[in-house]
Amino acid sequence: MSHVFPRHCHVQLPTAVGGEGVWLIDSDGKRYLDGSGGAAVSCLGHGDAEVTGAIKAQLDRLAFAHTGFLTSEPAEALADLLIRHAPGDLDRVYFVSGGSEATEAAIKLARQYWVEKGQPQRSRLIARRQSYHGNTIGALSAGGNAWRRQQFGPLLLDVSHIAPCYEYRDRADGETAEDYGIRAAEALRTEIERLGPDTVMAFMAEPVVGATAGAVPPAPGYYRRIREICDEYGILLILDEVMCGMGRTGTLFACEQDGIAPDILCIAKGLGAGYQPVGAMLCSRAIYEAIAQGSGFFQHGHTYIGHPVATAAGLAVLRAILGRDLLAQVRDRGETLHSALQARLGQHPHVGDIRGRGLFRGIEIVEDRASKAPFDPQRKVAAALKKAAFARGLICYPMSGTIDGRTGDHILLAPPFIITEAEIGMLVDRLAGAMDEVLGVAA
CATH class of the missing domain: 3.40.640.10 (Type I PLP-dependent aspartate aminotransferase-like (Major domain))
Incomplete structure (x- = not known):
């Protein structure tokens, strides 16, 4: 039994034991693509030898x-x-x-x-x-x-x-x-x-x-x-x-x-x-x-x-x-990420907005694109998206209460500055899969 006071008392978390680049590794050997840098923290990724x-x-x-x-x-x-x-x-x-x-x-x-x-x-x-x-x-x-x-x-x-x-x-x-x-x-x-x-x-x-x-x-x-x-x-x-x-x-x-x-x-x-x-x-x-x-x-x-x-x-x-000229890389990879999100999710019936700057991108989730109506908070869409993405080996940052602290849902992405174009592809693939599971497959 753990004596750590966790963020949530009813969630059993895996134990992180290692990190390499944009990846975190748990005690079972499962690898997670750190698509949000934790909470926009891990800008250099994990295991940077110089630091x-x-x-x-x-x-x-x-x-x-x-x-x-x-x-x-x-x-x-x-x-x-x-x-x-x-x-x-x-x-x-x-x-x-x-x-x-x-x-x-x-x-x-x-x-x-x-x-x-x-x-x-x-x-x-x-x-x-x-x-x-x-x-x-x-x-x-x-x-x-x-x-x-x-x-x-x-x-x-x-x-x-x-x-x-x-x-x-x-x-x-x-x-x-x-x-x-x-x-x-x-x-x-x-x-x-x-x-x-x-x-x-x-x-x-x-x-x-x-x-x-x-x-x-x-x-x-x-x-x-x-x-x-x-x-x-x-x-x-x-x-x-x-x-x-x-x-x-x-x-x-x-x-x-x-x-x-x-x-x-x-x-x-x-x-x-x-x-x-x-x-x-x-x-x-x-x-x-x-x-x-x-x-x-x-x-x-x-x-x-x-x-x-x-x-x-x-x-x-x-x-x-x-x-390391990482500011230029953030701008370049940020555009790559934005383009990939637009191509894969831009016409998704439950994606209202894709926004942000650099490697700081948000996706607003809606029940209806035309009216911008959010999902009922009782559906706990953000929590479901976080769980589905995590099961696929993707760490992202979904949150609810986007509109007024009570209604609305979004996903925040803030991967390490060192993410490659191939890893951006993996991120978007895993995120799209989680969204299809939770929201229904995009038409």
Whole structure:
């Protein structure tokens, strides 16, 4: 009997014992194509010798030094490399152990910034419905997924949530994509005015929405207008790239493709590629200087921030992404994956939308293509698809609640950047087989 507290108490999981490239291997020898990189984590695949070598070498030198007393060489080197490639005026890196910690730190930094600036009345955070920013209390408060929030409602912070930028469902007939993008962005202005402009501290969003909506990219012009509105009202823009960043969409930082830069940016998942738990919050020079020239102390911290072994892993991963020209490969293989999905599933009677950027792709499942009507949640379509794909040796990331946290289903795909064209073919074949089993064979 296991004494591990699992994610689900009534599911018996196989035991992973090995990994090679895009494949995971269980204790019975069965191989699984890691079509979602776990949860968009394993960007370099499994068993990367350079990364494991860097971790081993760091362990031989130094395993741990608390950042209340000392910094470390890998933390300094990783921060330098991140800032060298970061967009806009991002200038400082605050290391954490994962995505929830990164977004939690971002919320607290935004608040402290305004306190240090002499505007303590700015305490309101605006985020979006159908977003996911993590599972700690602050991060969950910022997230806009009704199902994830429901039972913890009495504990959550008072965060405002505006409509997402969700072109497939919300763009009106006859409306151009650009016009829709601007209209969706203007919801931020409306909410700022409703709350009172001098009470708002920040707006938080995922550039490409991941887990809760299935790789939903922004409409053209959306983020440019968001940036303009934030500047107009003097509020901070926090971008959560925990899932979509670090090359996943084809550029190192996802926001590069929208031609903007945030004031605070959160990364994790692909930064450590699964080799170590590591994340980071990046902030602008202006935010850092407000703290440095004020109290001089960010009232925050965790024991393992800036961990030498974790940052050594992150440094090796980032060097691999940049040095092996993997960003170009993500763009190329992303188009291959998208084309393969369109060819095999584009006319499937229960596929409403195939979307995403790079190797971050989502498939929205519908009961009826014409009306976009979702399946009844009681059918548990996402869970059935996950089980059927897993039985075929494919790990993918189906989720329910796509539309409003309760209805709708999607499949998220985020394979390692090293996936070959042949392996993309296997992924699509196995996924199509699972969909035929669960939804009925496509006509």
